[in-house]
Amino acid sequence: MKKSICFVLIFTVSYSPKIFGQGIYFSEPTSSSVYHLPYGGSVGISYNFYHDNSIVVYSYYAKLTYPDGSQSAWQYGETGGWWVTVAGTFQIQGKAYVQSLFGGESYWAYRDPFSFSVIADPPPPPSVYITGPSTAPCDVGTWTANVSGGYSPYTFEWFYKWDCGNSSALTSEGKDLIQPDAACDSWMPINGANSSTLNYYLCGGDSYLRVDVRDATMQFVSAQYFVAGSSGIEPKLAKNLLEEEYVKSVPKAFELLQNYPNPFNPSTTIRFAIPEAGQYTLKIYNIIGQEIATLVKGQLMPGIHKVTFDAGNFASGIYIYKLSGQNVNITRKMILMK
Incomplete structure (x- = not known):
């Protein structure tokens, strides 16, 4: 009696559960990408995946690492992105759940992390405008220098001058400016006025206020403000009250x-x-x-x-x-x- 022997050959194929940088890529960003962050604003970081034709992708995920080391959650989608408000070096990494076109077990394919840059744009040049009483209050008025742009902190200097075509005016210094000399068409500093707010006594004729502003990098900007004269003190009476003979x-x-x-x-x-x-x-x-x-x-x-x-x-x-x-x-x- 003849005996037959049967051989069974068993072939096994194993798949790595994590394959780094295999088959999935980012079209954006890239390691050479540079994003510009507007001053005081935010910039969008968009990503886009693509993959080799030899695999089928069921799902994509991306994660962002911030300059301080903190990370976003995994974001689902072939495309997506984040809004960021800080500058520095960022990292992005990706993963996808894939399967070979030739069949077999599905697995996770990972895209190696890589870095790209976000650069902070400088602020716009400083600018300033003045708000406050537009008519001499014949009392202590408040004027404000409104500054934007540049780099804080700012320094302030305030000045005043009188319109030479106007006959009389009084300031906090109490100067009798009938036929004025120093303050007529000449800017006079207001002592102690070194903040964004000016509290100052004005009365009488037309006048101008000026504020000079410098930011932390010494960028300079200036603004002027016209203050119309007031009838709060009649010019002759103002002179009477400043001279003993009256x-x-x-x-x-x-x-x-x-x-x-x-x-x-x-x-x-x-x-x-x-x-x-x-x-x-x-x-x-x-x-x-x-x-x-x-x-x-x-x-x-x-x-x-x-x-x-x-x-x-x-x-x-x-x-x-x-x-x-x-x-x-x-x-x-x-x-x-x-």
């Missing part, structure tokens, strides 16, 4: 003038005009209405009067002074700045 002038109406200087430290002069004799008081109040000093109390003759207020014992802040008498009550504000 002290005995008899005014036609009650008037409480802005103190000079203002802001002040520690003393300032307050002038007021009364057209008739009577009992009068001039008192000082803090910002919450508490009386803190009485400068005048008694009988006064018609005329223009002045008195000095010494605030050496008081804290910096806004104070109110009030003239009362003959059924008249007039108040103004002043600023003590130590």
Whole structure:
């Protein structure tokens, strides 16, 4: 009896579960890609996959690594992307679940990570414009320098000048500018004004304010602002109140003038005009209405009067002074700045 022997040959094919850089690629970005990040904005990083014709791809995923080492989640899709707001060196990596065209087990194919760059564009050059009262307030007004662009921090310098065609004006320095000299068409610095906000007393004729701004890299920009004159102080009366020989002038109406200087430290002069004799008081109040000093109390003759207020014992802040008498009550504000 013959015996037959059967041989069975078993062939096994193994597939690596992770094959790096095999068959899948990015068309964008590439290792030579450079993206530009707008100043203060964001830039989109888009990706696109493609693959060899020898494989079938069921799904794509991409992941982004940021300059600080943090990573995005795996993003699904043959195309996609991220918005980024920082500059630096980024890395991108990809993976895809694939199968050979010749059949067999499906597996993950990985695209090796590679780097590309995001460069921060510089900010636009600095620019500035001024906002604030467009008419002299005959009080302390507030003007603001609005800056954009450039590199912070910024430095500020404020200046003023008068329109030579206007006959009279007063500033925080209290200059009598009838037929002015230094400040007529010449820019005068405003001492202590070195922030984006200017608190300043203006009254009288047409004037201009100017602010010079420099950013952290010393880029320079400047702006001017026209302030129309005000009838808050009639020019002749303004001159009267600044010269002793006019002290005995008899005014036609009650008037409480802005103190000079203002802001002040520690003393300032307050002038007021009364057209008739009577009992009068001039008192000082803090910002919450508490009386803190009485400068005048008694009988006064018609005329223009002045008195000095010494605030050496008081804290910096806004104070109110009030003239009362003959059924008249007039108040103004002043600023003590130590």
